[in-house]
Amino acid sequence: MATISSALQAVKQRIAAAARNAGRDPRETALLAVSKTFPAEAVRMAWEAGQHAFGESYVQEALEKIKALHDVPLEWHFIGPLQSNKTRPIAEHFSWVHGIDRLKIAQRLSAARPPNLPDLQVCLQVNISGEASKSGVSPLELPALASAVAKLPRLKLRGLMAIPEPTGDMAVQRQRFLQMRALLEQLNAQGFALNTLSMGMSDDLEAAVAEGATIVRVGSAIFGGRSARA
Ligand SMILES: *Cc1c(COP(=O)(O)O)cnc(C)c1O
Numbered sequence: 001m002a003t004i005s006s007a008l009q010a011v012k013q014r015i016a017a018a019a020r021n022a023g024r025d026p027r028e029t030a031l032l033a034v035s036k037t038f039p040a041e042a043v044r045m046a047w048e049a050g051q052h053a054f055g056e057s058y059v060q061e062a063l064e065k066i067k068a069l070h071d072v073p074l075e076w077h078f079i080g081p082l083q084s085n086k087t088r089p090i091a092e093h094f095s096w097v098h099g100i101d102r103l104k105i106a107q108r109l110s111a112a113r114p115p116n117l118p119d120l121q122v123c124l125q126v127n128i129s130g131e132a133s134k135s136g137v138s139p140l141e142l143p144a145l146a147s148a149v150a151k152l153p154r155l156k157l158r159g160l161m162a163i164p165e166p167t168g169d170m171a172v173q174r175q176r177f178l179q180m181r182a183l184l185e186q187l188n189a190q191g192f193a194l195n196t197l198s199m200g201m202s203d204d205l206e207a208a209v210a211e212g213a214t215i216v217r218v219g220s221a222i223f224g225g226r227s228a229r230a
Contacts, residue, residue: 005049018209034219040068113154123161159196177211
């Protein structure tokens, strides 16, 4: 089995190769290591191999890891589904939240963000594949949500996030990610100054980087396979 360190290197090489192919600077795409379901020791190994930002999806599990790793200056990103009864610990313990898709959640995070901490960096999740069951704001409702979230204190609206429905067809992957970039550009043309596209995972990061991802969220390609839950 590959070590976490060599797996991290391999993922960084994939990002760099995809960036070069697209004529992008590899430094424009940050790697978020998705450590959900993996123990704190795995996160520590990744940190020792040079990784600094980690993504978690389950609040309770994340809080235990953050506590176990308080001695290392890691940057924690919450990437899971957001429930209104869990917004306080997220606002208190994370630097970023990627999956905001309704104003009520953003208002609760804003109210709960401790004033002594830097602004909570947030992305709006867009339902780019148009599936009724998935979370994410529709592209049509996106501008109104962005305007409302941008006005909230102690939140800093950074950009957009998507989890497109999985497909092995790279042309379809690229089409979804291209739509995301177009949505970001439309918002910026309306006066926003957004610089973040959080898109691309273990199986589609090449397509995401090609279309302008600035954060790829990669779990299994670094830490290995997960059980069915995640
Ligand atoms: C689990 C997860 C990932 C990582 O997925 P992999 O396929 O393991 O790379 C990325 N983003 C979100 C929102 C996730 O829940």
